[in-house]
Amino acid sequence: MAGGLPHPILLVDEVAKNVGLYKLNDVFHAQVIDTNVIYAWFAMGLLIILGMLATRKLAMVPSGLQNFFEVVVGGLESFVVENIGEKGRKVFPFLCALFLFIITGNLIGLVPGLDSPTNNVNTNAAMALTVFAYYNFWGIRMWGAGYIKHFMGPFWWLVPLMLPIEIISHLARPLSLTLRLFGNVRGEEIVLVLLFALAPVVGTFPMYFLFSLADCIQAFVFFMLAMIYLKGSLEHAH
């Protein structure tokens, strides 16, 4: 819940400082690794541990953590298959990992003493560029050189106009993915810090409900857009 503003204490940063996780900066001074990277690791570690706990004792009738993960992953999978079709099962692991990582990253930002990895442009740009590379990879893998037809619009005489327009709108996708997630998460955290300064606890408490909802919606938006882009490259050009 820092949002780039001065923060009294960041727990994971302190831990990293104490176990000696340093990098050397330009003038060879020891410096703690950037907050967004450390918290991305933290979110990854959290997800790995939860996944291990959930799959340790698999049962036919799921209960507890296994039940929770089956509901989440099953719901997402049926959503993807509903939208893309059976081909969607091949790309589902990527989309699901994206969703789980983003929602974890967004929500740990609401815990006092932790920070969101997604409130930094670098994390989001990395994810958005991965999505961009991934859906183009699938397009080329599915259609080969015929993938260019996806960029040519409906009529042959519109090609000189549609080709640059399509290329621009495809290049705009990673930009808008990055900025949407960054703006929402960073904005939330700044609002939380400012409200905490105005009226500690009383001011921030109601915002937690709104922001935890908004965090889930932002993770869902990123997931949904990645799915739509993959759908566009997997299905036949119009």
Next chain:
Amino acid sequence: MLGKLIKDRTVREAIASASVIGLNLVSATFVGLLMGWWLDRWLDTKPWLLLTFLILGIAAGFKNVVVEVKRIQKADAEEHEEHGDTDAKP
């Protein structure tokens, strides 16, 4: 409204899709502008490529909006078909 947002999946999806439109328009414009500016600097053709690509970028932004709205309308029509009410359809 908040309760509806949590309970109803379609409301959530509609909000997610609608929140996408605005930034798509702007980001395509900016990408067009940046491409034009960069090409102008590279090819030394100030200011023609900048203007061309800016207009192309704006067109791409509007194309994004049209595509997105069509998708929302299609999802909406399917939703109404599932529930069997026909009066909301155009």
